[in-house]
Amino acid sequence: MDTTVIVGEVVTLFIMAFALGMDAFSIGLGMGLIRLRLRQILYIGVTIGIFHMWMPLAGIIIGRFLSDQFGTIATIIGGVLLLLLGIQMMISSFKKDEEPMITPVGFGLFVFALSVSLDSFSVGLSLGIYKVHPIVAISIFGLVSMLLTWAGLLLGRRVQEWLGKYSEALGGCILFAFGIKLLLPF
Template identity: 65%
Template sequence: MAEIFGELLTIGLMAFALGMDAFSIGLGMGMFKLRLRQIVKIGLTVGLFHVLMPMLGIITGRFLSDKFGEIAAYIGGGLLILLGIQMVLSSFKKEENSLISPVGFGLLLFAVSVSLDSFSVGLSLGIFGAKTAVVLTMFGAAAAILTWVGLFIGRKVQGWLGSYSVTLGGAILLAFGIKLLFM
Protein backbone atom coordinates (compact mmCIF):
# COMPACT_ATOMS: atom_id res chain seq x y z
CA MET A 1 0.00 0.00 0.00
CA ALA A 2 2.84 2.40 0.86
CA GLU A 3 4.47 1.62 -2.49
CA ILE A 4 1.29 2.55 -4.38
CA PHE A 5 0.92 5.77 -2.37
CA GLY A 6 4.56 6.62 -3.05
CA GLU A 7 4.12 6.06 -6.78
CA LEU A 8 0.93 8.17 -6.86
CA LEU A 9 2.67 10.95 -4.93
CA THR A 10 5.63 10.87 -7.33
CA ILE A 11 3.40 10.97 -10.41
CA GLY A 12 1.27 13.71 -8.82
CA LEU A 13 4.33 15.86 -8.14
CA MET A 14 5.56 15.30 -11.70
CA ALA A 15 2.13 16.25 -13.05
CA PHE A 16 2.25 19.40 -10.94
CA ALA A 17 5.76 20.23 -12.14
CA LEU A 18 4.79 19.81 -15.79
CA GLY A 19 1.62 21.83 -15.32
CA MET A 20 3.63 24.76 -13.96
CA ASP A 21 4.62 25.76 -17.52
CA ALA A 22 0.95 25.97 -18.43
CA PHE A 23 0.25 27.86 -15.21
CA SER A 24 2.97 30.45 -15.80
CA ILE A 25 2.01 31.02 -19.43
CA GLY A 26 -1.65 31.10 -18.36
CA LEU A 27 -0.73 33.95 -16.02
CA GLY A 28 0.40 36.00 -18.99
CA MET A 29 -2.53 34.99 -21.15
CA GLY A 30 -4.89 35.91 -18.35
CA MET A 31 -4.14 39.52 -19.19
CA PHE A 32 -6.06 39.09 -22.46
CA LYS A 33 -9.32 39.52 -20.49
CA LEU A 34 -10.71 36.24 -21.78
CA ARG A 35 -14.31 35.15 -21.39
CA LEU A 36 -15.12 32.17 -19.20
CA ARG A 37 -15.91 30.00 -22.25
CA GLN A 38 -12.46 30.78 -23.71
CA ILE A 39 -10.76 29.99 -20.40
CA VAL A 40 -12.53 26.61 -20.21
CA LYS A 41 -11.56 25.80 -23.82
CA ILE A 42 -7.91 26.77 -23.26
CA GLY A 43 -7.66 24.61 -20.11
CA LEU A 44 -9.26 21.60 -21.80
CA THR A 45 -6.99 21.92 -24.84
CA VAL A 46 -3.84 22.15 -22.71
CA GLY A 47 -5.05 19.19 -20.61
CA LEU A 48 -5.64 17.14 -23.77
CA PHE A 49 -2.13 17.84 -25.06
CA HIS A 50 -0.74 16.91 -21.63
CA VAL A 51 -2.37 13.52 -22.20
CA LEU A 52 -1.32 13.04 -25.84
CA MET A 53 2.32 14.09 -25.54
CA PRO A 54 3.26 11.90 -22.56
CA MET A 55 1.30 9.01 -24.12
CA LEU A 56 3.56 9.24 -27.17
CA GLY A 57 6.55 9.49 -24.84
CA ILE A 58 5.48 6.45 -22.81
CA ILE A 59 5.02 4.36 -25.94
CA THR A 60 8.45 5.40 -27.19
CA GLY A 61 10.00 4.83 -23.74
CA ARG A 62 8.60 1.32 -23.46
CA PHE A 63 9.97 0.48 -26.89
CA LEU A 64 13.41 1.79 -25.87
CA SER A 65 13.23 -0.08 -22.55
CA ASP A 66 12.47 -3.35 -24.31
CA LYS A 67 15.34 -2.83 -26.74
CA PHE A 68 18.02 -1.30 -24.52
CA GLY A 69 17.17 -2.42 -20.97
CA GLU A 70 19.20 -0.90 -18.15
CA ILE A 71 20.86 1.74 -20.32
CA ALA A 72 17.42 3.15 -21.09
CA ALA A 73 16.80 3.71 -17.35
CA TYR A 74 19.88 5.95 -17.14
CA ILE A 75 18.74 7.80 -20.26
CA GLY A 76 15.31 8.39 -18.67
CA GLY A 77 16.80 9.79 -15.45
CA GLY A 78 19.20 11.92 -17.47
CA LEU A 79 16.35 13.34 -19.54
CA LEU A 80 14.50 14.41 -16.40
CA ILE A 81 17.64 16.09 -15.05
CA LEU A 82 18.25 17.94 -18.33
CA LEU A 83 14.61 19.00 -18.56
CA GLY A 84 14.65 20.23 -14.96
CA ILE A 85 17.85 22.23 -15.53
CA GLN A 86 16.43 23.71 -18.74
CA MET A 87 13.22 24.78 -16.97
CA VAL A 88 15.13 26.39 -14.08
CA LEU A 89 17.49 28.24 -16.43
CA SER A 90 14.65 29.41 -18.69
CA SER A 91 12.89 30.91 -15.69
CA PHE A 92 15.78 33.37 -15.26
CA LYS A 93 15.63 34.63 -18.85
CA LYS A 94 13.80 37.89 -19.41
CA GLU A 95 11.21 37.25 -22.10
CA GLU A 96 8.56 39.45 -23.58
CA ASN A 97 4.99 38.32 -23.00
CA SER A 98 3.73 36.05 -25.74
CA LEU A 99 1.90 37.74 -28.58
CA ILE A 100 0.16 34.50 -29.50
CA SER A 101 -3.60 34.84 -29.29
CA PRO A 102 -5.20 31.90 -27.41
CA VAL A 103 -7.70 31.08 -30.18
CA GLY A 104 -7.57 28.82 -33.24
CA PHE A 105 -4.03 28.03 -34.39
CA GLY A 106 -2.59 30.18 -31.59
CA LEU A 107 -4.34 27.98 -29.02
CA LEU A 108 -2.91 24.81 -30.59
CA LEU A 109 0.56 26.36 -30.71
CA PHE A 110 0.22 27.34 -27.05
CA ALA A 111 -0.96 23.85 -26.03
CA VAL A 112 1.86 22.12 -27.92
CA SER A 113 4.52 24.48 -26.57
CA VAL A 114 3.57 23.91 -22.92
CA SER A 115 3.22 20.15 -23.35
CA LEU A 116 6.47 19.35 -25.20
CA ASP A 117 8.32 18.73 -21.95
CA SER A 118 5.67 16.18 -20.98
CA PHE A 119 6.79 14.06 -23.96
CA SER A 120 10.27 13.77 -22.42
CA VAL A 121 8.86 12.93 -19.01
CA GLY A 122 6.53 10.37 -20.63
CA LEU A 123 9.58 8.89 -22.34
CA SER A 124 11.29 8.49 -18.96
CA LEU A 125 8.16 7.04 -17.36
CA GLY A 126 7.75 4.59 -20.24
CA ILE A 127 11.30 3.41 -19.70
CA PHE A 128 10.56 2.84 -16.01
CA GLY A 129 7.22 1.12 -16.73
CA ALA A 130 4.81 3.57 -15.05
CA LYS A 131 1.08 2.88 -15.06
CA THR A 132 -0.10 4.62 -18.23
CA ALA A 133 -3.73 5.38 -17.32
CA VAL A 134 -2.77 6.89 -13.96
CA VAL A 135 0.02 8.99 -15.47
CA LEU A 136 -2.09 10.33 -18.33
CA THR A 137 -5.08 11.11 -16.11
CA MET A 138 -2.97 12.96 -13.55
CA PHE A 139 -0.94 14.84 -16.17
CA GLY A 140 -4.03 15.95 -18.10
CA ALA A 141 -6.01 16.95 -15.00
CA ALA A 142 -3.09 18.84 -13.43
CA ALA A 143 -2.34 20.72 -16.66
CA ALA A 144 -5.98 21.71 -17.20
CA ILE A 145 -6.47 22.83 -13.60
CA LEU A 146 -3.17 24.73 -13.42
CA THR A 147 -3.94 26.42 -16.76
CA TRP A 148 -7.32 27.56 -15.44
CA VAL A 149 -5.79 28.77 -12.18
CA GLY A 150 -3.07 30.63 -14.11
CA LEU A 151 -5.59 32.29 -16.41
CA PHE A 152 -7.77 33.43 -13.51
CA ILE A 153 -4.86 34.65 -11.40
CA GLY A 154 -3.30 36.32 -14.46
CA ARG A 155 -6.33 38.54 -14.69
CA LYS A 156 -5.60 39.73 -11.13
CA VAL A 157 -1.83 39.85 -10.54
CA GLN A 158 -0.42 40.69 -13.99
CA GLY A 159 2.12 37.84 -14.10
CA TRP A 160 4.57 38.53 -11.22
CA LEU A 161 4.46 34.86 -10.09
CA GLY A 162 5.31 33.31 -13.49
CA SER A 163 9.08 32.82 -13.36
CA TYR A 164 8.94 31.40 -9.83
CA SER A 165 6.43 28.73 -10.86
CA VAL A 166 8.63 27.52 -13.73
CA THR A 167 11.63 27.42 -11.36
CA LEU A 168 9.66 25.27 -8.90
CA GLY A 169 8.55 22.90 -11.67
CA GLY A 170 12.10 22.56 -12.98
CA ALA A 171 13.46 21.87 -9.51
CA ILE A 172 10.91 19.08 -8.98
CA LEU A 173 11.81 17.38 -12.28
CA LEU A 174 15.53 17.77 -11.52
CA ALA A 175 15.06 16.12 -8.12
CA PHE A 176 13.15 13.18 -9.61
CA GLY A 177 15.80 12.71 -12.29
CA ILE A 178 18.50 12.54 -9.61
CA LYS A 179 16.35 10.14 -7.56
CA LEU A 180 15.87 7.82 -10.57
CA LEU A 181 19.58 7.76 -11.36
CA PHE A 182 20.97 7.27 -7.89
CA MET A 183 18.34 5.35 -5.88
Protein backbone atom coordinates in the same frame (compact mmCIF):
# COMPACT_ATOMS: atom_id res chain seq x y z
CA MET B 1 0.70 -5.37 -6.00
CA ASP B 2 1.18 -3.93 -2.51
CA THR B 3 -1.08 -1.00 -1.56
CA THR B 4 1.84 1.08 -0.28
CA VAL B 5 3.61 0.68 -3.62
CA ILE B 6 0.50 1.87 -5.48
CA VAL B 7 0.00 4.82 -3.11
CA GLY B 8 3.69 5.68 -3.42
CA GLU B 9 3.47 5.63 -7.22
CA VAL B 10 0.33 7.82 -7.23
CA VAL B 11 1.90 10.34 -4.82
CA THR B 12 5.05 10.42 -6.96
CA LEU B 13 2.95 10.98 -10.09
CA PHE B 14 1.05 13.84 -8.39
CA ILE B 15 4.34 15.51 -7.44
CA MET B 16 5.62 15.10 -11.00
CA ALA B 17 2.31 16.37 -12.40
CA PHE B 18 2.47 19.42 -10.14
CA ALA B 19 6.04 20.15 -11.26
CA LEU B 20 5.03 19.79 -14.92
CA GLY B 21 1.85 21.77 -14.36
CA MET B 22 3.72 24.71 -12.89
CA ASP B 23 4.93 25.64 -16.36
CA ALA B 24 1.28 25.56 -17.49
CA PHE B 25 0.46 27.83 -14.53
CA SER B 26 3.30 30.24 -15.35
CA ILE B 27 2.49 30.35 -19.04
CA GLY B 28 -1.21 30.57 -18.24
CA LEU B 29 -0.42 33.55 -16.05
CA GLY B 30 1.34 35.21 -18.98
CA MET B 31 -1.38 34.30 -21.49
CA GLY B 32 -4.08 35.39 -19.05
CA LEU B 33 -2.72 38.92 -19.33
CA ILE B 34 -4.39 39.27 -22.71
CA ARG B 35 -8.12 39.85 -22.71
CA LEU B 36 -9.82 36.44 -22.43
CA ARG B 37 -13.41 35.45 -21.79
CA LEU B 38 -14.21 32.80 -19.20
CA ARG B 39 -15.28 30.39 -21.96
CA GLN B 40 -11.85 30.78 -23.58
CA ILE B 41 -10.18 30.11 -20.23
CA LEU B 42 -12.26 26.94 -19.89
CA TYR B 43 -11.24 25.72 -23.36
CA ILE B 44 -7.59 26.57 -22.83
CA GLY B 45 -7.45 24.64 -19.55
CA VAL B 46 -9.16 21.59 -21.05
CA THR B 47 -6.93 21.69 -24.14
CA ILE B 48 -3.76 21.92 -22.09
CA GLY B 49 -5.04 19.12 -19.87
CA ILE B 50 -5.59 16.94 -22.95
CA PHE B 51 -2.13 17.78 -24.30
CA HIS B 52 -0.65 16.94 -20.89
CA MET B 53 -2.30 13.56 -21.26
CA TRP B 54 -1.39 12.53 -24.78
CA MET B 55 2.14 13.95 -24.83
CA PRO B 56 3.32 11.86 -21.86
CA LEU B 57 1.40 8.88 -23.24
CA ALA B 58 3.30 9.23 -26.51
CA GLY B 59 6.47 9.60 -24.48
CA ILE B 60 5.68 6.51 -22.42
CA ILE B 61 5.08 4.45 -25.54
CA ILE B 62 8.16 5.74 -27.34
CA GLY B 63 10.23 5.69 -24.14
CA ARG B 64 9.96 1.95 -24.02
CA PHE B 65 11.80 1.75 -27.34
CA LEU B 66 14.05 4.80 -27.67
CA SER B 67 16.82 6.58 -25.81
CA ASP B 68 16.69 9.74 -23.72
CA GLN B 69 17.81 11.91 -26.66
CA PHE B 70 14.20 12.78 -27.53
CA GLY B 71 13.74 14.42 -24.14
CA THR B 72 16.35 17.04 -24.99
CA ILE B 73 14.88 17.62 -28.45
CA ALA B 74 11.36 18.08 -27.01
CA THR B 75 12.65 20.62 -24.49
CA ILE B 76 14.44 22.61 -27.21
CA ILE B 77 11.33 22.66 -29.43
CA GLY B 78 9.17 23.76 -26.49
CA GLY B 79 11.64 26.53 -25.62
CA VAL B 80 11.72 27.84 -29.18
CA LEU B 81 7.91 27.83 -29.41
CA LEU B 82 7.65 29.78 -26.16
CA LEU B 83 10.24 32.31 -27.34
CA LEU B 84 8.26 32.86 -30.54
CA LEU B 85 4.96 33.20 -28.67
CA GLY B 86 6.55 35.68 -26.26
CA ILE B 87 8.04 37.76 -29.06
CA GLN B 88 4.70 37.81 -30.92
CA MET B 89 2.86 38.97 -27.80
CA MET B 90 5.43 41.70 -27.09
CA ILE B 91 5.29 42.98 -30.68
CA SER B 92 1.50 42.84 -30.65
CA SER B 93 1.32 44.91 -27.48
CA PHE B 94 3.02 47.84 -29.24
CA LYS B 95 0.68 47.79 -32.25
CA LYS B 96 -2.24 50.20 -32.41
CA ASP B 97 -4.98 47.61 -33.01
CA GLU B 98 -6.76 46.02 -30.07
CA GLU B 99 -6.50 42.38 -31.19
CA PRO B 100 -3.42 40.48 -30.01
CA MET B 101 -1.20 38.99 -32.71
CA ILE B 102 -1.49 35.49 -31.28
CA THR B 103 -4.49 34.35 -29.37
CA PRO B 104 -5.15 31.03 -27.69
CA VAL B 105 -7.84 30.15 -30.24
CA GLY B 106 -7.67 27.65 -33.11
CA PHE B 107 -4.11 27.15 -34.31
CA GLY B 108 -2.79 29.59 -31.69
CA LEU B 109 -4.29 27.42 -28.95
CA PHE B 110 -2.73 24.33 -30.53
CA VAL B 111 0.72 25.98 -30.59
CA PHE B 112 0.25 27.26 -27.05
CA ALA B 113 -0.82 23.86 -25.69
CA LEU B 114 1.94 22.06 -27.59
CA SER B 115 4.64 24.39 -26.29
CA VAL B 116 3.44 23.96 -22.72
CA SER B 117 3.20 20.18 -22.90
CA LEU B 118 6.41 19.24 -24.73
CA ASP B 119 8.22 18.75 -21.44
CA SER B 120 5.52 16.22 -20.55
CA PHE B 121 6.66 14.20 -23.55
CA SER B 122 10.19 14.00 -22.22
CA VAL B 123 8.90 12.99 -18.78
CA GLY B 124 6.79 10.34 -20.50
CA LEU B 125 9.92 8.96 -22.11
CA SER B 126 11.49 8.33 -18.73
CA LEU B 127 8.23 6.98 -17.30
CA GLY B 128 8.05 4.54 -20.20
CA ILE B 129 11.47 3.20 -19.31
CA TYR B 130 10.29 2.57 -15.73
CA LYS B 131 7.03 0.95 -16.93
CA VAL B 132 4.63 3.20 -15.01
CA HIS B 133 0.86 2.62 -15.32
CA PRO B 134 0.05 4.84 -18.32
CA ILE B 135 -3.66 5.46 -17.60
CA VAL B 136 -2.99 6.54 -14.02
CA ALA B 137 -0.07 8.77 -15.06
CA ILE B 138 -1.81 10.56 -17.91
CA SER B 139 -5.00 11.06 -15.90
CA ILE B 140 -3.10 12.70 -13.07
CA PHE B 141 -0.99 14.81 -15.46
CA GLY B 142 -4.06 15.99 -17.37
CA LEU B 143 -6.08 16.90 -14.28
CA VAL B 144 -3.30 18.73 -12.47
CA SER B 145 -2.17 20.70 -15.54
CA MET B 146 -5.74 21.69 -16.36
CA LEU B 147 -6.35 23.00 -12.83
CA LEU B 148 -3.03 24.85 -12.70
CA THR B 149 -3.65 26.37 -16.15
CA TRP B 150 -7.03 27.66 -15.03
CA ALA B 151 -5.46 29.12 -11.89
CA GLY B 152 -2.76 30.89 -13.94
CA LEU B 153 -5.22 32.20 -16.53
CA LEU B 154 -7.64 33.49 -13.91
CA LEU B 155 -4.87 35.17 -11.93
CA GLY B 156 -3.48 36.65 -15.16
CA ARG B 157 -6.94 37.92 -16.05
CA ARG B 158 -7.13 39.72 -12.72
CA VAL B 159 -3.67 41.25 -13.19
CA GLN B 160 -4.66 42.27 -16.75
CA GLU B 161 -7.45 44.39 -15.29
CA TRP B 162 -4.87 46.29 -13.22
CA LEU B 163 -2.20 46.69 -15.93
CA GLY B 164 -4.41 47.52 -18.90
CA LYS B 165 -2.68 47.68 -22.29
CA TYR B 166 0.76 46.85 -20.86
CA SER B 167 -0.42 43.45 -19.66
CA GLU B 168 0.14 41.77 -23.03
CA ALA B 169 3.76 42.96 -23.13
CA LEU B 170 4.26 41.59 -19.63
CA GLY B 171 2.67 38.29 -20.67
CA GLY B 172 5.00 38.10 -23.67
CA CYS B 173 7.98 38.73 -21.42
CA ILE B 174 6.88 35.90 -19.13
CA LEU B 175 6.54 33.47 -22.06
CA PHE B 176 9.87 34.62 -23.50
CA ALA B 177 11.62 34.18 -20.15
CA PHE B 178 10.14 30.72 -19.72
CA GLY B 179 11.35 29.80 -23.22
CA ILE B 180 14.87 30.93 -22.29
CA LYS B 181 14.65 28.89 -19.09
CA LEU B 182 13.82 25.76 -21.12
CA LEU B 183 16.66 26.40 -23.57
CA LEU B 184 19.27 27.39 -20.97
CA PRO B 185 18.70 25.25 -17.89
CA PHE B 186 20.39 26.81 -14.87
